[in-house]
Amino acid sequence: MHKHLLSIDDLDVRDVEALFATAAEMHDVQNRSVKKLPALRGRTVVNLFFEDSTRTRSSFEIAGKWLSADVINVSAKGSSVSKGESLRDTVLTVAAMGVDGLVIRHGASGAAQQVSQWTDAVVVNAGDGMHEHPTQALLDAYTLQRRIGPLEDKHVVIVGDLTHSRVFRSNVLLLDKLGAHVTAVAPPTLMPAGVTAWSKDAGFSTSHDLDEVLPEADAVMMLRVQRERMSGGYFPSAREYTVGYGLTRERLALLRPDAPICHPGPMNRGLEIAADAADAAQSAVLDQVSAGVAIRMSVLYHLLAGEGSDQ
Amino acid sequence: MTDATNAFVLSGAAPLGEEPRDLYVADGVLVDEEPSGATRIDAAGLVALPGLVDLHTHLREPGREDAETVLTGSRAAALGGFTAVLAMANTSPVTDTAEAAERVFDLGRAAGLVDVQPVGAVTRGLEGVELAELGLMSRSRARVRVFSDDGRCVHDPRVMRRALEYVRAFGGVISQHSQDPDLAGPTACCHEGELSGRLGLPGWPGIAEETIVARDVMLARHTGSRVHVAHVSTAGSVEVLRWAKAQGIEVTAEVTPHHLMLTTDLVAGFDPVYKVNPPLRPDEDVAALRDALADGTIDAVATDHAPHARHDKEHAFVDAAFGMLGLESALSVVSEVMVQSGAMSWADVARVMSQAPARIAGLEGHGGALAVGQPANITLVDPDAVVVVDRDTSASLSRNNPWHERKLTGAVTHTFLRGVPTVENGELA
Amino acid sequence: MVPVHPVPDTPPAEAATLEGRTVLDARDISRALTRISHEILERNKGTEGLVLLGIPTRGVHLARRIAERISRVEGVDVPLGTLDITMYRDDLRQHPTRGPHRTEMPPGGVDGKVVVLVDDVLFSGRTVRAALDAMNDLGRPATVRLAVLVDRGHRELPIRADHVGKNLPSARSERVMVRVEEFDGHDEVSIASTTEEA
Numbered sequence: 001m002h003k004h005l006l007s008i009d010d011l012d013v014r015d016v017e018a019l020f021a022t023a024a025e026m027h028d029v030q031n032r033s034v035k036k037l038p039a040l041r042g043r044t045v046v047n048l049f050f051e052d053s054t055r056t057r058s059s060f061e062i063a064g065k066w067l068s069a070d071v072i073n074v075s076a077k078g079s080s081v082s083k084g085e086s087l088r089d090t091v092l093t094v095a096a097m098g099v100d101g102l103v104i105r106h107g108a109s110g111a112a113q114q115v116s117q118w119t120d121a122v123v124v125n126a127g128d129g130m131h132e133h134p135t136q137a138l139l140d141a142y143t144l145q146r147r148i149g150p151l152e153d154k155h156v157v158i159v160g161d162l163t164h165s166r167v168f169r170s171n172v173l174l175l176d177k178l179g180a181h182v183t184a185v186a187p188p189t190l191m192p193a194g195v196t197a198w199s200k201d202a203g204f205s206t207s208h209d210l211d212e213v214l215p216e217a218d219a220v221m222m223l224r225v226q227r228e229r230m231s232g233g234y235f236p237s238a239r240e241y242t243v244g245y246g247l248t249r250e251r252l253a254l255l256r257p258d259a260p261i262c263h264p265g266p267m268n269r270g271l272e273i274a275a276d277a278a279d280a281a282q283s284a285v286l287d288q289v290s291a292g293v294a295i296r297m298s299v300l301y302h303l304l305a306g307e308g309s310d311q
Numbered sequence: 312m313t314d315a316t317n318a319f320v321l322s323g324a325a326p327l328g329e330e331p332r333d334l335y336v337a338d339g340v341l342v343d344e345e346p347s348g349a350t351r352i353d354a355a356g357l358v359a360l361p362g363l364v365d366l367h368t369h370l371r372e373p374g375r376e377d378a379e380t381v382l383t384g385s386r387a388a389a390l391g392g393f394t395a396v397l398a399m400a401n402t403s404p405v406t407d408t409a410e411a412a413e414r415v416f417d418l419g420r421a422a423g424l425v426d427v428q429p430v431g432a433v434t435r436g437l438e439g440v441e442l443a444e445l446g447l448m449s450r451s452r453a454r455v456r457v458f459s460d461d462g463r464c465v466h467d468p469r470v471m472r473r474a475l476e477y478v479r480a481f482g483g484v485i486s487q488h489s490q491d492p493d494l495a496g497p498t499a500c501c502h503e504g505e506l507s508g509r510l511g512l513p514g515w516p517g518i519a520e521e522t523i524v525a526r527d528v529m530l531a532r533h534t535g536s537r538v539h540v541a542h543v544s545t546a547g548s549v550e551v552l553r554w555a556k557a558q559g560i561e562v563t564a565e566v567t568p569h570h571l572m573l574t575t576d577l578v579a580g581f582d583p584v585y586k587v588n589p590p591l592r593p594d595e596d597v598a599a600l601r602d603a604l605a606d607g608t609i610d611a612v613a614t615d616h617a618p619h620a621r622h623d624k625e626h627a628f629v630d631a632a633f634g635m636l637g638l639e640s641a642l643s644v645v646s647e648v649m650v651q652s653g654a655m656s657w658a659d660v661a662r663v664m665s666q667a668p669a670r671i672a673g674l675e676g677h678g679g680a681l682a683v684g685q686p687a688n689i690t691l692v693d694p695d696a697v698v699v700v701d702r703d704t705s706a707s708l709s710r711n712n713p714w715h716e717r718k719l720t721g722a723v724t725h726t727f728l729r730g731v732p733t734v735e736n737g738e739l740a
Numbered sequence: 741m742v743p744v745h746p747v748p749d750t751p752p753a754e755a756a757t758l759e760g761r762t763v764l765d766a767r768d769i770s771r772a773l774t775r776i777s778h779e780i781l782e783r784n785k786g787t788e789g790l791v792l793l794g795i796p797t798r799g800v801h802l803a804r805r806i807a808e809r810i811s812r813v814e815g816v817d818v819p820l821g822t823l824d825i826t827m828y829r830d831d832l833r834q835h836p837t838r839g840p841h842r843t844e845m846p847p848g849g850v851d852g853k854v855v856v857l858v859d860d861v862l863f864s865g866r867t868v869r870a871a872l873d874a875m876n877d878l879g880r881p882a883t884v885r886l887a888v889l890v891d892r893g894h895r896e897l898p899i900r901a902d903h904v905g906k907n908l909p910s911a912r913s914e915r916v917m918v919r920v921e922e923f924d925g926h927d928e929v930s931i932a933s934t935t936e937e938a
Contacts, residue, residue, distance in 0.1 A: 001837075018839045025824070025840045034877040039827040088625035108627030109511045110581030129629065130511030169511055193514050194505030301827075306837030 001302055004123040006112045007132045008173035015302075016177065020142050023291070023298040029066065030293060037297075039305045040069035045101040046094055047073045049126070053105055055265060056126050056136075059289075060103045063296035069101070069304070087111070088118050095119040101304050104128070109166075122303045130164050136264055137170035139295040141178060143287045144219050147260045152179035157213050159185040159245055160223025160272055161234075163192045167223060167264045172204055183217075185210050187244060189234045190225075210245055214254040221262040222247050225272045238271055247277045260284040317730050318346035324354035324691060326681045328657030334359060336687040339730035343683045354691055357724060360661045362394025362688030364668040364677050366486070366565050367461070367541055367613035368638065370396075370427070372418060373411075374403025379618035379708050381418035381427060386706035387616070387638040388425045389733040392690035392723035395426040395669070395677045396638070400437070401462040407432035407443035409451035416453035424733045428674060431455040433474050433485055437463050442474060449481040456673040459486035461541055462588075464523060466492055471527065475536040482673060484563075486539040487527055489548070490589065495519035500629055502575040502590045510579065513629060515590045517545035524548045528555035528562050539671060540564040542615050544589040546599030553608050563671050565613035566600050568644035569635055569713060573597075577713075583624045583631035584713050587617070605654045610667040614641045618709035636712045639705060642690075643698050644714070646721025650694065657694070665690075676729075687730035696722040706739065760917070760932025764906055769889065769927045772905030773802065776887050777809035779903045784854055787816045789882065791853040793823045795871055796841035801922040802889055803858035821846030823857070823878070828870035843874070850879040856903075860918040862888040865899035890929055892916050 001018075002010040011019070029035055045064045047057050057073060064071035076090055095102065095118075102121045104112045109129030116123040127133040145151055156175055162168045162184055175182050182204040184191070191206060192198065199206050207213050214220065225241060235241045242248065247261065252274065255261070261273075261283045269275050278285065321334040334354075337346035370384040381398070388396045398415055400406035406415060412429040419427020431448040435441045437460045448455040458478060465471045465487060474485050495515040501507040503514025524540055528551060531538040543549065543564050555562045575593050577585045585591060603609040617634025624631050645664065649655040655663075669678025679685040698719045702712035726734040733740055764772065784790050787810065794803030800822045807820045824841040857871055868886060875881065887903035892910045910916055910931060919928045 022839050025843065028843065032878065036877060037827040038873065039832060086622035086625035087627055087630070089622065106627060108629040110629075111627040113581050114583075114627060129627075130513075132511075163508075164511075166511060169509070192508030192511075193503045193516075194508040197505045198509050302837050302839075305827075305832050307833055307835055 003303070004116045005134050005299055005303060006116060006123060006125045008134050008137055008170050008177065010134070011177075013177055016138070016141075016174070019138060019295065019298045019302060020145065022301060023142055023294040026297040026301075027290070027294040029297075030290065035066050036068055037066065038068045039301050040064065040067035043069045043100040043304050044098060045069045045071050045103060045300065045304070046099045047071065047103045047126070048076055048091070048094055048105075049073070050076045050104075050106040050111070051127070052077060053127070056105060059292045060126060060296050063293050063300055066293070067297055067300055069300065087114070091115050091118050095121050101300065124299060124303065127166055130166050130169070132170045133166040134170050135292070135296055135299055136167050137174040138299070139288055139291040140171055140221065140262055140264070141174050142295055143262065143284050143291045144260060146287070146291075147284060148218055148258070151175065154180045154218040155183065155216055156180050156219045156221065157183045157185060157217040158221045158223065159210060159247070161190045161225045161229060162186045162195075162223070163190050164226070164229075165223050171221065172202060176203055181205070183207055183213050185213055185245065187235055187241075190229070210251065211254060214251055215256070217255060217259050219260050219262065220247065220255060222273045224264065224266065224268060227268070227271070242271055246271065247273045249274050249276045252277045252280060255282070257282060262288060264288070318349035319727070319730070319732070320345055320349045320351050321354040321359060321689070321691065322351060324357050324359040325657075326359045327661050328358045328694070331355070334681065334689070336689070336727065336730045339687055341681060341683050341685050341687050352725065356693065356695070358657045358692045358694050359681055360392070360657065360690045360692060361665040361678055361681060362690050362726065362728065363392045363642065363664045364672065364674060365393050365396040365614050365616070365638065365641070366457070366611055366668045366672060368396040368398055368616045369401070369618065369634070370398045370415070371618055372402065373414065375620070377708070378620045378623070381415065382422040383706060383708045384616070384618070384638070385419065385422040385424040385427065386739055387636075389726050389728070389739065390706055390723065390737075391614075391638040391640070392642050392692065392726050392734075393425050393638065394688040394690070394726065394728045395428060395674055397428045397430050397457055397672055399459060399461045400430050400432040401460075405432050405436050406430070407435050407437075409444065409447040409453070412448045412453035412455050413451050425728060426674070426677070428457075428672060429453045429455055430461075430486070431458045433458045433460045433465050434470060439463060439466055439470060442470070442477065445474070445478055445483065446481065449483055456481075456483050457486055457539070457671075458483055459488065459541065461486065461488040464488050464490045464492060468526060468530065472530050472534060475530055475534045475538060479534070479536050484537045484539050484671065486541045487523065488541050489520045489523035489527070491519045491523050494522065498629055500586055500590065501578050502592050504575065504593060506575055506579060512578070515588075517547050517592070517596070520545055520589055521547040521551060524551045528552075528560050531562055532558065532560045537561040537563070542567050542570065542589055542613070543600065543603075543609055544570050544592050544596060546596050549599045549603040549608055552603070556608065563610045563667070564608070565611045565668070566604055566609045567615045568612060568637055568641045570600055571597065571604065571612075571648050572644055573713060578628075581628045583626065583628050584635065584711055586628060586631050586633055587635050588633040601649065601654060604649065604663060605659065610663065611671060612641065612645055612663050613668065614638050617711075618707050619711045621710060624711050634711065636705065636707055636709060639707070640700055640714045640719065642692060642723050643719035643721050646692070646694065647719040651720050657692075687727050689725070689727040690723055691725035692721060693724050694721050696720070696724075698722045760915070760930045762928055762930050763908060764929035766927035769905070769929065772889060773805050774809055776903045776905055777806045777813070780806070780856055780887065781810060781814065783885070783902065787814050787818055789852070789854045791819045791821065791846050791848070791850060791855045791881075793821050793846065793850075793855055793857050793875075795857060795859040795867065796822055796824050798918055798920050798923060799859040801920045802860060806858060806887070819846035819848050823871055823874055825867060825870040825874050828873045830866060830870065845878065850875065850881045852880070852882050854883045854885070855881040856885045856887050858887050860889050860920075861916055862886070862891045862899075862901050862904075863894060863916075865895045865897035868899050869897055889918060890916060
């Protein structure tokens with residue numbers, strides 16, 4: 001396995017299988033009364049978050065602590081550019097405290113990769129701008145696999161603001177690696193630039209018609225839509241977005257009953273996903289959360305427990 | 312009496328790459344016979360060009376002397392074969408008054424290595440709202456003729472129209488940084504296309520440039536004014552320029568060395584050294600720019616030399632400063648990309664790197680022919696020298712060099728500013 | 741819920757070609773396991789509170805065979821589980837990261853039980869130490885005992901087995917290989933000097 005987890009491209013299929021297998025074991029640990037493993041005892045992990053995110057940060061924090069690592073949260077929001085300190089200086093200052101693992105969340109695409117060049121610590125990308133969120137994709141695929149079995153040849157539909165979504169980008173890469181077929185659905189204004197060429201190269205399909213695509217889906221992934229996009233002219237109103245691209249109660253009926261519904265959270269109930277869908281039996285949202293801790297434990301274990309990378 | 316230190320024979324130089332002959336320099340001009348006591352310079356195998364003129368340089372002084380000063384920038388310029396550079400106005404404070412322009416002019420004089428011609432801001436503080444004191448700047452000792460809000464676009468069409476009209480009175484020209492901020496906003500940092508879509512980088516679409524170029528040539532036609540397009544970067548802009556020139560519209564345009572050679576693929580590693588405004592574009596645009604430079608649709612090469620202190624580049628790609636160094640390597644890049652491929656001759660290089668920029672900027676004394684009586688602003692080039700760029704040996708204070716470790720064929724060996732050598736054998740004299 | 745199984749181990753490639761002498765053949769192993777099973781019952785005075793935990797990989801199969809024998813003799817099914825010790829090894833940092841095996845709690849748990857750990861070879865004792873740490877996080881047994889097929893000596897920690905199939909004095913440099921039908925295709929215990937390897 002590569003030294004860092006910056007992008008899904010850092011993993012081959014064998015790595016993914018190993019991560020999933022370990023995650024399954026870690027999942028069991030969560031159900032014990034003593035939720036600890038000593039595997040990362042003596043290792044120091046810093047959650048260096050330049051963007052707010054209680055959910056991802058707590059997930060990584062618990063994951064590290066259940067592996068007996070020393071976990072420190074550093075909120076670097078508002079530092080760097082505004083205070084005149086370069087990103088490199090901020091990272092080196094933190095790393096100088098003797099850090100084995102750096103879990104980075106940043107608002108700028110590519111930040112995790114840049115950071116990995118400035119420090120010897122193992123870097124885990126917890127979300128960089130619109131670029132990638134590898135552990136999210138891993139927990140999504142792991143959750144789906146536990147629900148519907150191996151993902152090879154399964155049809156996964158991803159809906160939402162694709163242009164601005166790192167969850168989309170990581171998921172497209174991972175699902176393709178696992179042999180699934182992806183259909184990406186969004187209004188034209190929320191499709192990434194160059195998607196025609198990209199989708200052809202990467203082997204996924206695109207559509208603007210959610211109703212046509214849903215009945216064929218083995219699983220559907222709803223992405224969060226930010227209301228601020230309305231002022232950017234991406235779509236005219238919340239209700240128009242919901243009618244065109246939301247997982248409404250009517251659309252829930254189009255979906256096969258055994259097709260899980262995923263959402264990376266936090267959900268805009270009523271905008272991209274109706275309450276009925278969020279709480280339906282086929283909703284996998286809570287599974288995703290518990291999977292998140294298991295996957296992150298697995299990632300931290302594989303990257304930090306052993307002697308070093310095979311680079 | 313001829314001052315012996317200013318008398319030179321450049322023996323065997325090939326002026327504009329044509330038949331080698333001896334060039335004689337004395338008292339700051341080219342003369343027709345060998346001056347007595349002249350120092351002999353063996354120029355066999357070297358090409359002689361009129362001193363290069365850069366229409367677009369950022370010298371950062373006043374305000375960011377940690378990144379560059381007029382002195383260090385002048386050194387870099389001289390090493391790059393330049394005898395005149397136009398220093399952009401986005402300093403701190405902005406060069407939007409006669410006094411500010413004279414200050415930069417005097418700093419250039421004091422450094423004494425190249426003629427530093429200040430560019431004046433079009434609008435006060437580069438805000439894009441009110442015209443700066445364009446007339447006072449033109450009447451100052453700095454004799455400003457080129458005005459630009461570069462860094463920013465003069466976006467308001469009414470302001471651009473007024474500026475174009477106003478400078479006609481004193482033969483001025485507006486150099487426009489073409490970027491519609493509503494199509495390419497402050498976070499736009501990567502050519503909008505497949506790579507930006509795949510990587511999730513905020514896109515800077517070509518149309519943000521093309522719509523402004525199209526608008527400005529129509530404004531120039533309507534007002535009967537000259538307009539200059541800075542750092543053209545797309546094939547679409549080239550199409551507009553071709554059409555405009557065919558109509559007889561007085562538009563001129565420049566292209567940077569980096570847009571002639573580097574493509575957007577380089578951004579895939581998120582290295583901020585490749586972050587520039589306008590951004591690096593795909594192969595199709597680079598090809599169109601090269602053709603346009605060769606056929607004259609683009610008039611000049613201008614470096615857009617943009618030094619940055621290290622920490623201003625050591626941010627996440629989206630947050631890092633825009634710009635690359637360019638003065639020292641410009642000639643080598645043009646040689647590598649255009650001359651080595653046969654697309655241009657050395658005479659063409661003289662046209663785009665000296666004659667046309669001097670004419671556009673209204674700089675008498677530069678860009679002239681290598682003929683008797685002309686000021687001896689001369690650049691000698693070894694067309695076969697292979698250079699491996701080493702960013703750490705730069706004369707610039709900054710290190711944001713996208714050419715590091717690249718091999719380029721063609722290098723400046725000597726630069727003369729009015730008969731005084733500023734660079735000898737590739738080093739500052 | 742579709743289980744996501746751990747990546748299965750593959751038997752080491754060199755096992756089939758390793759030179760050496762056979763110390764126990766299939767029948768010897770069977771007799772040893774039968775004797776161990778009886779010893780366990782004798783020590784415990786029956787099956788009351790008894791739980792068997794196999795240490796992956798081969799200890800799991802040996803534990804199952806012991807459970808089968810006990811079941812035949814006593815007519816009672818003793819709870820059976822597996823205890824993976826990968827995360828508790830004290831040498832994690834000296835090797836590339838290994839993925840863990842399954843840990844399956846036996847039905848009824850381990851709290852207050854008489855847990856018999858089952859492993860193939862007892863050597864330095866570090867595996868058993870790790871197993872004791874792992875067990876600590878699973879629950880609190882009343883008693884822990886250890887059954888091994890082979891004890892080859894060279895303990896580095898104060899650990900001893902309660903039930904031993906065969907005591908096999910060995911030189912440190914020698915390799916003791918245990919193979920089981922369920923995993924390796926046949927039953928055998930062999931010992932080889934490392935200089936004999938190809």
